[in-house]
Amino acid sequence: MRVKRVLNNNSVLAIDDEGHEVVAIGKGLGHGRRAEDTLDGAAVDQVFIASGDASSDRLAQFLSDIPLIYIRAAGKVAELAQEQLGLRISQSLILPLADHLHFAAQRIREGISVEFPLGWEVAMLYPKELATGRSAVLIANSALGIELQPDEAVALALHFVNSQFAAPGLNKTVQMTEIITQIFDIIDHSFGIKVDQQSMNAARFVTHLRYLFIRVASGKQITEPSTVLSTAIAETHPEAWGCAAKIQFRLQMGLSEVLTQDEIAYLALHVARLVGDLTG
Numbered sequence: 076m077r078v079k080r081v082l083n084n085n086s087v088l089a090i091d092d093e094g095h096e097v098v099a100i101g102k103g104l105g106h107g108r109r110a111e112d113t114l115d116g117a118a119v120d121q122v123f124i125a126s127g128d129a130s131s132d133r134l135a136q137f138l139s140d141i142p143l144i145y146i147r148a149a150g151k152v153a154e155l156a157q158e159q160l161g162l163r164i165s166q167s168l169i170l171p172l173a174d175h176l177h178f179a180a181q182r183i184r185e186g187i188s189v190e191f192p193l194g195w196e197v198a199m200l201y202p203k204e205l206a207t208g209r210s211a212v213l214i215a216n217s218a219l220g221i222e223l224q225p226d227e228a229v230a231l232a233l234h235f236v237n238s239q240f241a242a243p244g245l246n247k248t249v250q251m252t253e254i255i256t257q258i259f260d261i262i263d264h265s266f267g268i269k270v271d272q273q274s275m276n277a278a279r280f281v282t283h284l285r286y287l288f289i290r291v292a293s294g295k296q297i298t299e300p301s302t303v304l305s306t307a308i309a310e311t312h313p314e315a316w317g318c319a320a321k322i323q324f325r326l327q328m329g330l331s332e333v334l335t336q337d338e339i340a341y342l343a344l345h346v347a348r349l350v351g352d353l354t355g
Contacts, residue, residue, distance in 0.1 A: 076089050076090065076091050076092065076097070076099065076113070076114045076116070076119070076122075077089060077090050077111055077112065077113050077114065078108050078109065078110055078111060078112045078113075078114060079096065079110060080110065080135075081105040081108050081109075082098070082105060082135055082138070082139040083105055083139050084103060084104075084105050084106050085100055085101065085102060085103065085104055085105060085142075085143040086098060086099065086100040086101075086104060086105055086135075086138050086139055086143070087099055087104055087105045087108055087114070088131065088135045089114060091122070095124055096124075096131040097122050097123060097124045097131075098122070098123045098124075098131070098134055098135050098138050099114060099119045099121075099122050099123075100119070100120050100121050100122075100123070100138060100143060100146060101118045101119045101120040101121075101143075102118075102120070102143060103118075104118055104119065104120075120143070120146075120147065120150075121146065121150065121169075123138060123166045123170070124166070137170070137174075138170075141173050141174065141177050142177070144218070144219060145173045145176045145177040145180070145219070146169065146173045147218065148173070148176055148214070148215050148218035148219050149169045149170075149172035149173035149176060150164075150169055151214050151215075151218055152172050152176075152211045152214055152215060152231065153165075153168050153169050153172060155207060155210060155211055155214060156168065156207055156211070156235050156238070159203070159206075159207045159210070160203060160204065160207055160235055160239075162235060162238050162239065163238075165238075167238065168234070168238045171234055171237070172231070172234055175230060175231070175234065176215055176219065179223055179224075179227055179230075180219060180221055183221055183222070183223070188224065189224070190226075191226045191227075191229040191230060193229060193233070193249065193252055193253070194226060194229045196252050196253070196255075196256045197229050197232050197233065197252065199256075199272035199273060199277075200252060200255055200256070200272065200281055201232055201233075201235075201236055201252075202273065202278075204232035204233075204235040204236050205228055205229065205232040207231075207232065207235060208227075208228035208229065208230075208231035208232035208235065209225070209228040211228065211231045212225065212227050212228050212231065215227075233248050233249065233252070236248050236251075236252075239285075250329060251285070251288055254325065254326065254329045254330075255281060255284055257325055258284065258322050258325065258326075259272060259277075261318065261321050261322055261325065262318060262322075262346060262349070262350065265314070265317070265318040265321065266314070266318070266350050268350070270349065276348075276349055277349070279345075279348075279349075280345055280346075280348075280349045283341075283342075283345045287326075287338065287342070288330070290338070291326075291330050291332050291334070291338075292330075296334065296335045296337070296338050297335060297337040297338050297341060298335050298337055299337045304337065304340050305336045305337060305339065305340035308340045308343050308344055308347075309340075309343070312343055312344070312346075312347040314350075315343045315344070315346040315347035315350065316339075316343045318343070318346050318350075319339050319340075319342045319343035319346055320339070322342060322346070323339050323342070
């Protein structure tokens with residue numbers, strides 16, 4: 076790997092052995108370096124490569140603006156997420172975490188306190204991610220020598236959820252969380268019950284919804300060659316089918332995609348199972 080341009084004392088824009096432009100970071104990595112210098116692999120902490128619409132220059136600017144300590148802290152948090160949630164450690168996880176921790180530290184220095192309005196929903200819908208987020212706050216505090224707000228665990232949990240769905244930015248994750256909360260409201264009103272969102276039954280239902288979001292986003296909705304399934308479910312679980320139709324309307328507004336009849340059928344089946352477990 077050879078240097079193309081020094082970004083700061085700890086990072087350089089480099090050319091790897093395959094000819095790709097990358098950003099390499101490491102303590103003192105850029106100190107005294109010049110273009111065409113060869114980098115010692117032992118001195119490199121991490122290597123990042125531009126992907127998607129991002130250019131190498133934009134990635135370089137992004138990383139040069141974030142001190143190395145935050146990237147290292149993000150790496151430790153990513154390792155925790157891998158251990159507790161099975162997430163893959165990747166730059167799509169580390170970079171947003173580093174950016175978030177950097178910004179959170181700036182807020183602390185400036186005495187700015189923020190609210191996390193989705194705290195209750197995240198606790199109900201993503202308890203494992205939130206528990207990992209709480210542990211991540213402690214790791215970040217130790218690595219950075221600061222005291223993050225305890226509720227930063229909510230924001231970190233959303234980063235973990237977002238990483239599972241490989242979506243750029245948190246907007247889709249926040250939207251998904253809000254939609255799931257509204258779906259539970261629809262079920263509560265449709266059946267005159269109150270679903271315990273911390274129960275195993277609710278967790279199973281949320282898992283189905285999350286995979287539904289993935290199928291819709293990837294254009295791989297369930298489509299059976301026969302309508303037997305949807306007809307049978309509509310006949311045997313008419314109330315669940317009606318509830319699923321209401322949920323379908325909310326999903327189509329939020330996702331801007333039309334659900335197939337088979338997706339609606341499976342949704343109704345999961346609603347029937349959830350409600351049946353509660354009222355049976």
